[in-house]
Amino acid sequence: MKNNWIKRQRLTGYVFVAPNMIGVLVFFILPALFSLVLVFTNWQFGSQSMNFIGVKNITRLFKDPVFYISLKNTLIFLASVPISLMLAFIVAVVLNKSVYFKGLLRVLYFMPYITSGVATAFVWMLLFQPSQGPINGFLRSIGIENPPGWLATTTTSMFAIDIIWIWFMLGYFMIIYLAALQEVPAELQEAAKMDGAGTYKTIRHVMLPMVSPTTFMLLISGLIMTIKTFGIIQAITQGGPGNSTTILSLFVYKTAFSYYEMGYASTISWALFIIIVLITAVQWIGQKKWVHY
Amino acid sequence: MIWKKAGLTALMLLCAGLMILPFIWMFSTSLKSPLDVFQYPIRWIPDKIVWDHHIKVWTGEESFVLYYANSLKIALIAMAGATFLSAFAAYGFARTQFKGRELMFFIYLSMMMVPPQVLFVPKFIMFEWLGIYNTHWAIILPGLFTIFGVFMLRQFFMKIPMEISESAFIDGAGHFRIFFQLMLPLAKPALATLAIIDFSWHWNDYENALVFLIDPKLYTVPLGLKNFILEHSIDYNGMMAAATAGIIPMLIIFLLGQRFIIEGISSSAVKG
Structure with a gap:
């Protein structure tokens, strides 16, 4: 009697978890595994052939x-x-x-x-505008003659x-x-x-x-x-x-x-x-x- | 003591003002005429208020009306589905016994480490094959399943004393009745928190829309915003009117649901 109940409960547990588990399997786990296979191929979008090229992608990366x-x-x-x-x-x-x-x-x-x-990133893009933007306008007004180029120069863009x-x-x-x-x-x-x-x-x-x-x-x-x-x-x-x-x-x-x-x-x-x-x-x-x- | 407190308040208000200055500048610029955009010193309240830019953003063939409708559709369906499915699975993980439960939960947790970038290419291929690439379903379907949601609600269900379930069992209730009639009502605040957080993810989600949607008619708000800016790259007033349109809904939701958002974010993180 009791064993039967526990068994039924076990099945219920699967019923609760299954819908989400199937979704996670289809949209997370399987794509992740497929991506792992792609690491060893030279597949390009639009081309019909997909060849296994071993670890070439990895050596190329390094x-x-x-x-x-x-x-x-x-x-x-x-x-x-x-x-x-x-x-x-x-x-x-x-x-x-x-x-x-x-x-x-x-x-x-x-x-x-x-x-x-x-949306806010676009606001910052204008704030950082090097020649006329308000940030550099402010910096010039307090006497900094060559304010940084912010997003426009390679040396400062990452800091911006x-x-x-x-x-x-x-x-x-x-x-x-x-x-x-x-x-x-x-x-x-x-x-x-x-x-x-x-x-x-x-x-x-x-x-x-x-x-x-x-x-x-x-x-x-x-x-x-x-x-x-x-x-x-x-x-x-x-x-x-x-x-x-x-x-x-x-x-x-x-x-x-x-x-x-x-x-x-x-x-x-x-x-x-x-x-x-x-x-x-x-x-x-x-x-x-x-x-x- | 009072002076110290007043002084610190003033200082913090000043810093907070700096924090929201970009928003104020955005809105003020959206009401200016093109020539006044970069006028310095900044005129926070324009001499002549121009509403044309806002009208431009909201009218025409591909306007924010369309983007709003698309974003709402995606965010609402995904939010409702994800909240319910998370609660369902979280109950299973927290309050039923079955073989492999710990292992399955461990797999769930480890999937949280996989960055979305790993999944973009295979999902792109899979959606092409299923015929849902470049449809809203490419965003909605994966959006129905959130590992974070399962994790968060599991924590919540685990805190509810087991005796409540046991006495319901003795009264002859099964797991489904306990879930629907006992646990879901108890979990209302946690569900509301997850729903709001999930909605905000989908509303602000730019990256998935960028990868899976190409037809401008399907664009969501962030993608529509980007599109508007590409097409009007020198219309700074229009850009800021568009940015305003992109920000307003979350701002309203935040001000209304502040309690849920702040408490939800802090409680799920501090204990996590």
Whole structure:
């Protein structure tokens, strides 16, 4: 009797999971496996033949200068995550206790994150306009005679993208920091004060360590979120000027849908996957090592 | 103490003002005449307010009316499907026993590491073959399944005490009745959060639309925006009117559903 019930329950479990599982199988797992096969082919979109060429795509990747450029650009792009995180922490600490209009301020800081990334990227494109744009207009008015070319010059374009991304992510990080700070016991802060610790010391030695699990989690998830993005860059620079804003994820897109080299594009996309696996591995190992209370 | 607090408030308001300055500049520019776009010092409130750019964006053959309709269709269907299917699967993972449950969930989690770029090419081929490339279904169908949603709702279902299910079992209810009559009502706030987050993903999703749609009649808002900017590359006022059109809906949803969005994002992340 009881065995029968458990058996029936087991089947019910499958019924609950099956619809989603089938979808994940069809739209995630099978395409991923197929992509892995494409790595070893020279298939180009539009051509009828698909030949297995062994590891040629992989050796080509390691010789491709654009791959190294995009790797470097990806690193510059990822550097925006810790910077945004740091600013978000400062904003969250101040908003947490010491301001009026907390609700309003929270909404204002969060606004960039919730609105369409592409739409706001176009606004930044005009703000950064080198000869007449308002940012350089401001810089000239305070006496900087040769303001940077921002998105228009190869040396500064990636940093301009970073500014947009820091601005975009800050609100998201801040919201989560605010939630984490709420869980820091008030007695701890009181105790620090009683021991004569100033504001800075309380933040440095009480709050910062208490939210370190959040910092770590945000850093990892922020890095992964960032490395998968290419929409805003594709929309405003198409990876240019030159290849100066071609990050790895955009390199995959361009190789596949501008040059139609599907095999090679798949190879690059798996390089991206490996980097994500490495970041995740750091998370698994580091969770115990670097997170202190 | 009060002065310190007032001072910090003023400082934070100033920084917040800087944060939203791009939005203000965008809207102000969309109301200017072409000659005044890059006038410096910036005139935040134009001398003469011009609505022509907004009218241009909203009228004509391929206007934002069409893009809005397309985006709404995709976002609403995907949101409804994804929310329900996630809840269904999350219940299975959290509250039923079956062989291979842990392994299946592990596979789910590991798929979260696969970047969308890996899937673009094979999905492109698959959709061509299925005949849904360059249709809205190419975005809606995969959008029905979200691994994040299953993950988030599983966490939620696991927190509900098992005794609630057990007493329902004793009263003769099966899993389906428990799911529909007990768990779904309990999960309403979590479902609302997932629904809003999922909607915003689809509304703001540029990358999938870019890969899977080529017919301008099918364009969603972000893609339509990009198209408008390509076609009117020197019409800065028009561009900013278009950007305004792209931003407004999420802004309204955010202001109305603030509580769900902020609490949902923070609770799912802090504990995650």
